[in-house]
Amino acid sequence: MTGYRYGVHWLAFVVDGPSEEAFVLYDLFFRDLFGSLQGMGHGGRGFQEIWYSLLGFKVYVHPSQGEMEYFHFEIPGQACELIHWQILQALDDLLRHNYPERYHYTRLDCAFDDVPFSPAEVEAAITSGHVRSLAKRESMRVYKSPFEPRENGELGTYTVDFGSRKSERMMRVYNRRGFTRLELELKDRRADLVAKEILGSSDICDWGAIAIGHLQDFVSFQTEWWDEFVLEVGRAWATVTTPREISEARTTAWLRRQVSPALSVIHDIGPDNFLEILIREGRVRRQRGNRYELLLSGKQGSLDDSEGQNVRGGTSMEDHGVRDGTWQWCLHCERAYKAGEHREVGGLEMCPYESCSGDTVMDPWPWKRIREIHPGYPEEPERGKVYALYLRKG
Numbered sequence: 001m002t003g004y005r006y007g008v009h010w011l012a013f014v015v016d017g018p019s020e021e022a023f024v025l026y027d028l029f030f031r032d033l034f035g036s037l038q039g040m041g042h043g044g045r046g047f048q049e050i051w052y053s054l055l056g057f058k059v060y061v062h063p064s065q066g067e068m069e070y071f072h073f074e075i076p077g078q079a080c081e082l083i084h085w086q087i088l089q090a091l092d093d094l095l096r097h098n099y100p101e102r103y104h105y106t107r108l109d110c111a112f113d114d115v116p117f118s119p120a121e122v123e124a125a126i127t128s129g130h131v132r133s134l135a136k137r138e139s140m141r142v143y144k145s146p147f148e149p150r151e152n153g154e155l156g157t158y159t160v161d162f163g164s165r166k167s168e169r170m171m172r173v174y175n176r177r178g179f180t181r182l183e184l185e186l187k188d189r190r191a192d193l194v195a196k197e198i199l200g201s202s203d204i205c206d207w208g209a210i211a212i213g214h215l216q217d218f219v220s221f222q223t224e225w226w227d228e229f230v231l232e233v234g235r236a237w238a239t240v241t242t243p244r245e246i247s248e249a250r251t252t253a254w255l256r257r258q259v260s261p262a263l264s265v266i267h268d269i270g271p272d273n274f275l276e277i278l279i280r281e282g283r284v285r286r287q288r289g290n291r292y293e294l295l296l297s298g299k300q301g302s303l304d305d306s307e308g309q310n311v312r313g314g315t316s317m318e319d320h321g322v323r324d325g326t327w328q329w330c331l332h333c334e335r336a337y338k339a340g341e342h343r344e345v346g347g348l349e350m351c352p353y354e355s356c357s358g359d360t361v362m363d364p365w366p367w368k369r370i371r372e373i374h375p376g377y378p379e380e381p382e383r384g385k386v387y388a389l390y391l392r393k394g
Contacts, residue, residue: 003114003232006208007081008088009183010109011195012074015095016102019049019061022071024373024389026059028331028365029091034079047072055079077109085204086362090331092199098389105195110211112182115173116232117225119158119180122173125221126162133219135163135170152178162219169218184215327367327381332358334388336367336381353384 015022026037034053043049047060057079060072075083095103119142125131126140143159150157156175163170168190172183186194194214198207212230220226267275326339333356342349342360351358358364370387371377377387 004116004208004229005113006211007085007111008083008108008198008207009077009080009111010075010107010185011080011088011105012072012107012191013095013103013105013195014070014072015099016068016070017099018069019071022059022061022073023051025073025091025094026053027369028094028389029087030057030083033083045072055082072106074107080109081111084362085207088199089202090362092196094331094389096196096200104192106188106191108186108191108195108198110184110186110194110198110215112208112211112229113177114179115182116228117173117180117223119160119173119175121223121225122160122162122221125223125226126160130222131219132222133162135167135219139164148176150176150178154178171215171219182215184211184218186214328364329367329370329381329387330356330358331363331365331389332356334386335384336387337364337383339364 015025023037030053031037034055034057037051037053037059040050040052043060043062043064045060046064048062048064049060051059051061055078056076058074058076060074063070123140123142126137129137131137139162141161143157143161145157147155148157149155159172159174159176161170161172168187170185172185174181174183194211198210201207201210216230220230263275327336328339329336330351330353333351333353335351335353335356337352341352343352343354344350349360350356351360351363367381370389371379373389374387381387
C-alpha cells in the first residue's frame with residue numbers, strides 16, 4: 001500500500017473588522033492565485049455584498065444588521081485544495097497576531113484520499129454495529145448510483161454519510177473521484193478548535209495526525225482496515241495545477257459535451273464563415289458582463305475591456321517586479337529588507353532578522369504592495385523598523 005494523502009478541503013472563517021480589511025487580506029494571500037475579486041451584485045447570508053473569484057472563492061462584507069463590522073471568507077473544496085499549506089499557515093499567523101480573540105473558523109473539512117477501505121465496508125461496519133461513535137446509526141445515509149461514471153471512467157458511485165448535518169461533526173466516505181476519500185466535516189466551535197490546532201502547527205507532517213486524532217474522537221471502527229488506516233503515515237497533497245486551468249478545463253468540457261454536436265451541424269450546413277461570425281459576436285456580448293473576466297485576466301492581450309466593471313484588485317506580485325535589491329516586507333516580523341538578503345538555517349533561507357521565524361519564500365511581500373495599503377509609509381523603509389500591516393486595536 002502506498003499510503004493515504006491528506007489536506008484541507010474546505011475552510012471558512014469570520015473576522016471582526018472593517019470590510020476594507022477583507023480585501024486587504026484577499027490581495028495579500030489569494031489574488032495572485034485566484035485573480036481579482038468581482039462583485040456578484042447582491043448580498044446573502046446576512047451580508048449586503050458578496051464578492052467572488054475563481055472556483056467559487058467568496059468574500060462576504062458589510063453585515064445587514066447590527067453595528068459591529070465583520071467579514072466572512074468561504075474557500076470551497078477545489079479552491080482550498082490548490083492553496084499551498086504555507087499560505088494557510090501564514091494567513092492563520094496574521095489573523096492570530098492582528099485579530100487576537102476577534103476571528104474564528106466556522107467550517108473546516110479535512111480530507112483523506114486513497115484510504116484502505118471502501119464505502120461499502122463502512123456501511124457494513126455501521127450496520128453490523130462494529131463502530132464506536134457519538135453519532136447514532138440512524139444518522140447514516142447511503143447514496144448509490146450503479147451507472148454513474150466516476151472521474152477515472154469506472155462505473156458506479158457510492159457515498160456514505162455518517163452523522164447529522166446539523167451537528168458540529170460529520171463523516172463522509174465516497175468513491176466518486178475514482179479512489180476512496182474520507183472527509184471529516186467540522187463546523188462552528190469544533191471547526192475553530194481543530195483549524196487553529198492544525199494551522200498553528202509548524203510542520204504539515206503533523207496535520208494528518210492531528211486530523212486523525214479528532215476523527216477518532218468522533219468515530220472509530222473495530223475492523224482491520226480501520227486499524228491499518230489510523231496507524232499509517234500519510235503524506236500531504238501536492239498542488240500541481242491552478243484555479244484558472246481548472247476553470248478553463250470546465251468550460252472546455254462543457255463546450256465539447258453540450259455545444260459541439262449542434263455546432264458541428266451548423267458548420268456543415270451554414271455559411272463558410274459562420275464560426276468566425278459567431279466568435280466576433282461572442283466577443284461583443286461578453287463585454288456586457290464580467291462572467292469570463294477572471295479567465296481572461298490571465299490571458300495576455302485580452303480583447304475585453306474591463307474598465308467600469310465591478311472588479312477589485314490592483315497589480316499582482318509579478319507586476320511589482322521583485323528583484324534582488326528591491327525592498328520587501330516580512331509577514332512575520334513586519335520589518336523590511338532587500339530581496340536577496342537572508343539567513344541560512346538548516347538549508348532554508350530565512351528572514352535576515354535574527355529574531356524572526358519567517359522565510360524568504362512564502363513570507364515576504366513587495367514593499368510597493370504594503371504602501372498601497374498604507375500610502376503614508378515611506379518609499380524607502382527604515383531597516384529594522386516595524387511597519388504594522390494593521391494598527392493594533394485594544
